[in-house]
Amino acid sequence: MTGPGFYDPVKEEFTEPAHTGISYSFSSDGFYEEAYYRSVANPTNPKCPKGIIQWQHGSFTKQANGSLVMAPIAVDGRQLYSDSCSYDNAIYTRYNTTEMFERYEVLTDPYHNVPRLNLYKFDGSPLMPLYLAYSPPQMLPTTTLNPLTTSTPGGAKATSKVRRSVSDLPLNHNVVMKRSPQQQRADRWWWFGVFCTASGGVLYYFF
Secondary structure, three states: OOOOOOEEOOOOEEEOOOOOEEEEEEOOOOEEEEEEEEEEOOOOOOOOOEEEEEEEEEEEEEOOOOOEEEEEOOOOOEEEEEOOOOOOOOEEEEOOOOEEEOEEEEEEOOOOOOEEEEEEOOOOOEOOOEEEEEOOOOOOOOOOOOOOOEEOOOOOEEOOOOOOOHHHOOHHHHOEEOOOHHHHHHHHHHHHOOEEOOOOOOOEEEO
16 A cells, blocks of 8 residues: 555665555545555566566646546656566666556445446556545655755755665665564455555545
8 A cells, every 4th residue: 555654765665565456545636646566477487476566656637538647756756676586686776657547437336335446547448446445545745755866056965855866775775674563454455456546535445
């Protein structure tokens, strides 16, 4: 799920979820956050699966044609790629991808009797149904969290706005934090597989 339980922007650490999945959180004032945890099978060598953890946030806009466009804050996004058969450590990089959903629908699911969000990709193909899990969603601050370090005219680095360039990523970035017992209990809904959040106020969905 999104928020500090998935990614810590200060320590530059991910917390490993119990299951693979996708989470989207949307605020009513035009901001979003997303978290991905995916396992990639290796059919040629089943003992060497790959794992990808991604996080990004930014702003979204509703277009006149009913589509949603999500533009991330490019410097904030992070990806952790794991391939134990090819690399000793996971590869930690910046990540950002602008996304467009052709359309969306919010309705009450007739089977589960809970709010459901349907999202359709840019080509019109549907994602799996997304069910309401929490309201409001868990989100990190919507402002830039890790701006690039800039230099003053005199050559000194400006530090008032924070942190580090991509070359300054921490040495422990190959560590994925394990979940605490509290987080394990909070993940009890992960059996749905993938989850998501949407606003209409502010809604948190998963599927």
